[in-house]
Amino acid sequence: MISRSSTPRSAAGTPAGIPITGEEIPADILDGLHGAALLEGARLLVPDAWHVQAVLDLVHDAEYREALDPEVREEIPRWTWADTGEDASRREGIPDAAFGPRQRNSTSPVRDFAGHRAVPGRGSAMFEQHPHLALLGTSNDRPADWL
Numbered sequence: 001m002i003s004r005s006s007t008p009r010s011a012a013g014t015p016a017g018i019p020i021t022g023e024e025i026p027a028d029i030l031d032g033l034h035g036a037a038l039l040e041g042a043r044l045l046v047p048d049a050w051h052v053q054a055v056l057d058l059v060h061d062a063e064y065r066e067a068l069d070p071e072v073r074e075e076i077p078r079w080t081w082a083d084t085g086e087d088a089s090r091r092e093g094i095p096d097a098a099f100g101p102r103q104r105n106s107t108s109p110v111r112d113f114a115g116h117r118a119v120p121g122r123g124s125a126m127f128e129q130h131p132h133l134a135l136l137g138t139s140n141d142r143p144a145d146w147l
Contacts, residue, residue, distance in 0.1 A: 025132055037136060042145075045135045052133050059109040073115070080113045101125040109133070 030046060037044035047055065066072045079093040096119045103110055108127035138145040 033134065042136055042138050045137065047133055047135065049130070052131070055133055055135075056107060056109060056131075060107070063111075076113060076115060077117070082119075096122070103127050107131075 025046075034044050080099075081093050081095055083095045083097045094113055096114065099112070099114050099119060099122065100110070101122060102112060102114075102124040104124040104126055106127035106129060108129075108131045110127060114122070
């Protein structure tokens with residue numbers, strides 16, 4: 001459950017959906033992330049540029065397919081909600097305050113949970129043109145591994 005005082009964060013501690021600079025990640029930071037993954041029984045893979053593009057192509061294909069699927073379009077509003085009005089008392093799901101800005105002129109894999117809904121006060125921002133991706137994997141696929 002997401003509380004009103006929390007903001008979703010990426011592994012690097014940046015609030016989810018907030019553009020970052022796209023600068024190179026220092027080797028010592030990557031080493032620390034690799035070590036942290038191993039301590040948790042996982043493996044962190046940082047793909048090269050060709051593989052990043054392949055992953056982005058898959059993500060964009062999935063987004064396109066979701067946009068065409070009426071069941072998905074009906075499902076997303078059930079687990080996202082407006083932080084004002086009749087939805088304001090909800091305690092489960094993703095509040096619109098956590099959506100972050102809409103992307104402008106970018107291909108970064110940032111999911112837009114607002115879809116076509118207008119979110120008051122929500123602007124747009126430029127995201128990095130060449131995003132850094134990290135893939136975290138486990139040897140099993142159980143609920144405990146998903147955390």
